[in-house]
Amino acid sequence: MTDQRLTRRMLLRNTATIGVGAAGMALLAACGGAATATPASKPAAASGGGGGAAATSSSGGGAGAAAQGGKLEIFSWWTSAGEVEALNALYEVYKKSNPTVEIINAAISGGAGAGGNAKAAMKTRMLGGDPPDSFQVHLGHELIDTWVVADKMEPLDALYKSEGLTDLFPKDLLDIASRDGKPWSVPVNIHRSNVLWYSKPIFSQNNLQPPATFDDFFKVAEALKAKNIPAMVVGEKAPFHTAHIFETVLMGTLGADGYRGLWNGKTAWTDAKITDALNTLKKMFDYVNSDYLAVDSGDVQDWIIQGKAAMLINGD
Secondary structure, eight states: OTTOBOOEEEOOSOOOOOOOSSBOOEEOEESSSSOOOOOOOSOOOOOSSSOOOOOEEOSTTSHHHHHTTOEEEEEOOOOSTTHHHHHHHHHHHHHHHOTTOEEEEOOOSOOSSTTOHHHHHHHHHHHTTOOOSEEOOOSSHHHIIIIITTTOEEOOHHHHHHHTHHHHSOHHHHHHHEETTEEOOEEOOBOOSOEEEEOHHHHHHTTOOOOSBHHHHHHHHHHHHTTTOOSBOOOOSSTTHHHHHHHHHHHHHHHHHHHHHHHHTSSOTTOHHHHHHHHHHHHHTTSBOTTGGGSOGGGHHHHHHTTSOSEEEEOO
């Protein structure tokens, strides 16, 4: 396994924990009336735990009403430290261009993993005909394969044209946000998920080097275990973080082309390396915090900042 790589980055300060993979938040328009979407704002800084896209609804007092000085309800799961600051920064930019609009922050925690509180609440509202004016979702199929194909959304052609967004975003990103040649969301942030964060003080005090391979990781983990220090913090109070970690382990085991092959058919799900990745994940849990089932995934960065654990796999 010595050629299987771990991506690493030093943790210098607290960061927002939002978003998975390449594309994060976006703006969308939900069906319900004849109103048109109002530009949201410039992208806000965010990083890796459960991000997605935001949407502008044209139902009731939605974006159309907002354009006339009404209320604009924005639904998201940005509730953790860092995420809140990013969301407020986004609001402040919007308010400068739309000072008469009252923003309703309808954030609910727990949206990163499948079945999160926020996603469940969003589903209830959408099926009940009460969509928020704007909402967060992961860019691409998470929106398109659900609310777009169900004819619950409106395309954002007019918004893209008025704001010149087609010229601002890379074509590959636009393709992810589009279906049938029409854009359905506006990216608000982009980030990556496969980052290994580590505590500089713990590594320095124990004369350790940040791991670059899985073999390196387990050597470091064994040394830390001898000193009763969790090598890696996991927050699995609600299902999410373990799946996120496995995604990263799978990337490191298969490599970029092999991982991409899972989605284009070139890599079989029965490939022996998938078993290797599962075994690596299982072995990692010999070195994590024993109370991981009681820790929220939004709080794991605090363990690194406070020196309670040495490493964390999360987004940037």
